[in-house]
Amino acid sequence: MPQVQTYGTPVGEAQALCVFLHGRGQSTADMVDMVCGRLDAPGVHFILPKSPRPAWYDAKAVDPLTGEATAQLEEGLQIVRGLMDEAREAADGRPLLIGGFSQGACMTTEYLMRGGKADAAIALTGCRVGAVQDDLPQANLSGLPIYATDSDDDPWIPLWAFQKSVHDFAKGGARLRMDIVPGREHGVADCEIAALSEMLRDVMSGTAPFGGTT
Template structure:
């Protein structure tokens, strides 16, 4: 996958205390993530990288479809592109903590990234996400123990079934991640104020040199 130009927003230079790579969902764009998420964050010391998928899609299949060779190939390319984005941002600001975050398909891609066993980010925020594929599919399961992670979902979301989100939470919890999972009954395919509050709290903790407490009000 040839990464098209994404966006860099937020703090820069000596004012940066933490980093965040924020991955958009299917059919979305960095601009939509900026409007719907970043503008709602009261954060001044975080550098944000917002990668862009060609055509707005990281992979064609639904997250809960069985994995095919084609989907695995697309997923591999998307994960390589995400790894390059993370590496580039960390290269600009070496030594600073990084939160990997995503919404919907971007949340699924972020979960898959940590499950591949790459050098782990300092925290994960998967807003409305799940594992890609089904429980019967062969999938990497190498997420780092003790990684602070936040997963969210809804029983009314049309794209990520609640059962798939719960299955991901159980799998990551079983790996020993320091996990909080929130379910928002009736919430549509969007990011709620409570999820924004959690994201802001995680970033503030990282910028202060602390592990995310995952204690934002629900």
């Protein structure tokens, strides 16, 4: 079982649960500092797993998928699936979200594209895992609210790769908000935190995010 930290409202009192995945070389504490602890959305219980190695997978996200990279990706996704199953049972009908930053956002994207279920998703500076020529799976997302972001010059997630993941989300029928933050370094800007806080408050209140209708 992975090492797991929790943050936010205790699970029994929470209005929503969220499994949130860290980036390459990061810790669960980094996610508290960078994202969870900055949000204005009381009522969320965050579940923060640690990857079994310094990264969820060793390759760059846009590298061609090798046998080793595929095996490492699947190992990480198995951990995520298990945590989501446990969280869904604990949620007992309350909204359950999946999300992550950087490599964690890539993991979130591949979880969804391989049939993983959630009530909403967060992909902060992520993309599909694999090269353009790889035959990557496509899921039916059927109105799933997804908040996806990137910078216009991020050193880890090229804008074209982010745009491909957004295209795949849209092709799957997701309800999307996409923000590209000019000049932002590899991190999470205040405007992203504000938008994510609003999304979480909408999810907890039963309001469709991004101005949609339920």
